[in-house]
Amino acid sequence: MIKQVLLASITGLFAVTAGAADIQLPAPVQTGGAPLMTAIGARRSERSFDATHSLSPQTLSDLLWTTWGISSPDGRRTVPTARNLQNIDLYVALGDGVYLYQAAQNKLQKITDNDVRPLLAGQQTFALSAPVHLLFVAEPDEMGWAAMHAGSMYQNAGLFCAANHLSAVVRGMIDREALHQALNLSEKQKVLVELAVGYKPVTQ
Numbered sequence: 001m002i003k004q005v006l007l008a009s010i011t012g013l014f015a016v017t018a019g020a021a022d023i024q025l026p027a028p029v030q031t032g033g034a035p036l037m038t039a040i041g042a043r044r045s046e047r048s049f050d051a052t053h054s055l056s057p058q059t060l061s062d063l064l065w066t067t068w069g070i071s072s073p074d075g076r077r078t079v080p081t082a083r084n085l086q087n088i089d090l091y092v093a094l095g096d097g098v099y100l101y102q103a104a105q106n107k108l109q110k111i112t113d114n115d116v117r118p119l120l121a122g123q124q125t126f127a128l129s130a131p132v133h134l135l136f137v138a139e140p141d142e143m144g145w146a147a148m149h150a151g152s153m154y155q156n157a158g159l160f161c162a163a164n165h166l167s168a169v170v171r172g173m174i175d176r177e178a179l180h181q182a183l184n185l186s187e188k189q190k191v192l193v194e195l196a197v198g199y200k201p202v203t204q
């Protein structure tokens with residue numbers, strides 16, 4: 001019995017420590033939530049969050065899969081992209097740093113230990129209380145494809161939030177220069193927009 005418990009603990013340990021400080025997410029649950037038409041009707045920009053609870057690993061995994069996950073064996077995603085470019089990097093800012101979503105491994109790869117949420121919030125202090133922020137990063141192109149792709153992604157994410165009683169708001173008012181530096185982005189990369197997400201505050 002003790003041996004089994006020990007083995008389970010060790011297996012669990014490996015599940016959360018896949019790489020140095022990376023986070024191995026649980027497999028996304030691809031069912032449930034409110035029906036699509038209900039979610040579309042319920043989607044609203046909401047700017048209050050329960051700052052005391054981050055999303056559970058399962059909810060985070062489901063949210064990321066909905067936003068930018070791989071949904072077919074040939075590697076295509078939950079959102080369409082022009083010529084299947086898939087030219088967006090999805091960063092996830094949590095309290096303990098920023099991660100890059102690696103959809104194929106269902107993993108969050110640690111990029112920095114810095115808490116960049118103040119750079120995201122700026123003057124819009126309500127955003128400070130959101131425990132999770134999705135950052136849509138791309139090399140902007142002449143046609144605006146990348147921006148369109150980011151739009152599809154935040155809409156998917158917003159509908160997931162509406163279907164699962166989460167608060168979410170798309171935000172363009174962010175300190176792009178400071179974020180560029182904090183995330184060590186290449187010269188051409190840009191944080192296009194972000195989505196602040198969290199549980200609804202208990203009073204709501």
Ligand SMILES: Cc1cc2nc3c(=O)[nH]c(=O)nc-3n(C[C@H](O)[C@H](O)[C@H](O)COP(=O)(O)O)c2cc1C
Pocket residue numbers: 043044045046047124169170171172173174193
């Ligand atoms: C590209 C984009 C950028 C936005 N930027 C901000 C922002 O910086 N701060 C904010 O509070 N809301 C922001 N919003 C949310 C809009 O204000 C909101 O979508 C609009 O008022 C309509 O409300 P609804 O989303 O509830 O339909 C943004 C929305 C989009 C699509």
